[in-house]
Amino acid sequence: MKPPRRIAVAWSGGRDSTALLHATLVAALPLGVEVIALHVHHGLSAHADAWADFCERQTARWSRRWPIRLCVARLEGRPERGESVEGWARKERYRALRRLAMEEGADTVLLAHHRLDQAETVLIQALRGGGVAGLAGMPRQAERDGIRWLRPWLEHDPNAIAAYVRAHRLKHIEDDSNADPRFARNRLRLQVWPAIVQAFPQAATTLADTAAWAQQACACLDEFAAEDLSRMTDRHELLIAPWAAASEARRANALRHWLRARTGVPAPSSLVVRLMAELGRSGQGTWEGEGGRLRAYRGRLRWIARAPGAPMPPLREAIFAVRRAGRHVLPGWGGALLVERVREGGVPLAWLAALELRERSGGEQFQAGFGRPPRSLKKQFQAQAVPAWERDGPLVYSGGHLVFVPGLGLDARVIGLPGQPLVQLSWERKSAG
Template sequence: MGAAGEGGCIAVAYSGGRDSTALLHATAVAAREQAGLRVVALHVHHGLSPNADQWLAHAQSQCEAWAAQGLPVSLVWRRLRLERQQGDSVEALARDARYQALTEMAHEAGADTVLLAHHRRDQAETFLLQALRGAGMAGLSAMPAMADRHGIQWARPWLTHPRRAIEAYVAQHGLSHVEDDSNADPRFARNRVRLTVWPALEAAFEQAEVSLAQSASRAADARACLEIWLEQSLAGLLLPEQDEAMSAPALLVWPLPQQRELLRHWFITRTARHLPASAVARLTSELPALVGTGRSIQWRAGAFDVCLYRGVLTCRPAALAGRLAEGVPTVRLSIQGPGRHELPSWGGALLVSPVAQGGVALSRLAQVEVRGRTGGEDFQLGPKRPSRALRKQFQAQAVPEWERAGPLVYAEGELVFARGLGVDARALAAPGEAQVTLIWVPDLTI
């Protein structure tokens, strides 16, 4: 408990169930020995069960009773409004909303640490579920004992403790707790494992809980080593000047297993999503025959497209392609100085940055239009170079087909900026004139 420091605050995620009740009580008892240390119980009312109000009432009564006994504990709670869309997983939706609520409540309470009551059986079940879903090393690592997210340290102090030890603690102290009726619902995968698979597994393999939890720990060690290798190796494949695109020829130098891991890591760093197994298989089998041919191709990868053009791999939201194909209305902007101008209809933002030379005169950008190609546009790459059709400039600069749809920025009716090409040389500011450069920043969130 010393990490919170004297006069600090530590939070416990408290559902009212057996495990979180035991953890909250043990934390409050330990905190009583440290002057000024407060314990805040964080309760989330999901509204999914008809008993949710009763659970909240129990949590309030329990914390009040312990506070009356001299334990430094108080309760804060939040009611969720889950907006479920067709195809959404109730488990995933509730989990994400719960963590967001816990984060917000912890910040409001002044706690930088939240304790979670997961134990060794939970860890073993998580490993088994992830294996059944075909997870990779990250999934098989199951739950970390410590994690930092959103300015909060999430800790699972009982992750190596057996369930029976928690049951014994509850019995020893006569702690009352609630029973979640949804734990018996077979629609949820974890419940099916817990109610059907686990009893048979433990009957056949007495050490199943210990062994599976140990496998999760070893997977976590292996994952940590893999992450270091991936970060170092991926750095040599990226093309920073092309928005962290990846060189396909450089990727193919690696043996096939490394190619697969590098693709997965690159994709998740760009999109915060996992690259589907089917996309990994197609990419690694088709890339060797495509690289060097000059062909452009796209692979659908869940909600994103992975695109190959002239040996360069990029990714973008699949939904964006449809919007651009339908055409995007003209957007008018007033650029008064450096800053970021969000253009959601174009799937990104226009970043305006000051430069000493090679930019557009800021005075020209007071009224600009952002619009798409209509045909017949030309562009000049450099002051002493001829202007050529925009299509030919795109080809010369290896701008992929899917990036040629725009946006184009016009000032006073003249083209000053094109995505993939930069500032038109005819729009360059005079020496000594206040000027800025324009940079297109795609949005990879959907």
């Protein structure tokens, strides 16, 4: 196989990446391969300028012996309020590394992660509920967005890397933020990991093996998802009927893969749990997600991306319980459900212990009074002269039966008999002011 013309190494200036860069230079020289060192200046540390200067000086020394060039990217932004600094830095770092590599014509980037990094990643992902994908940790190689990311030292003991640095007397920087316990990985490394190793000396190796097995499991799940989604999707929409007919495990797996393909990011567990509980029950509804909205209509689930810069609306409540009279605020629907005790003409309070809140999807039938035939909501709204702006708010269901419609009131079929606890419902829209 012909070696690449040039190869890139992600270089922070720290011990591990310095060792990897040096080893790459040694191996690349007889092959005539140019090495591009990629340094990302995060701007988060007071020492960031000094680290970039160190990399420039070291590159100048090494360039007398090896074919090496340094490329530096300076990040301009800052994490959003509430955003993890670690998560922001990682996302922006990989984005900058990809851009630099593409600009330099290098399609391969080497990363200096080792066995302990992998073990820490598995533990952190497990504690965060990352599932099988999280337990898979970091892959030894992956191709994303036109770049091949390689971790050649992923199975190596960090002590061996330290020995390499000592043997070659390699200068490197020490990142003071590695001792900051505010960061999750640092807390794990400094406070938890020593106790784990004392109790389980082979923990790093065992967790690395766990990651390898989880990666195989992920590959199997990918294959199952591809097979299932081939009959569960049409034009990027999820067909609810064939999806609901599958086993629970296959439904969840297919749903996660479909959501990731549509949104570009792993689906939050909370969203998957909600969809598993709610989607197959009615086949319709709306769910807010990061970057857009999911809408089920006429047997199909569709992802509707939100326009860039548009604010994220609050999540609409889909399941709700009413156990007492009063004003029950529903922020996602932009109003409140008012529950008032009545002697007659109300719905039994017991009916409201497990409610479903839905959008109109078409075909709903509402009975406006005793002895009157059920008619479509559209006709009922027209008959009652309910204006369009008063038709929003949730349709309230209990046990699959339509109970209440904003602007129309209670369905006659749920009216209870006098003598039992009855309540009347009404909808209060949030004031525009």
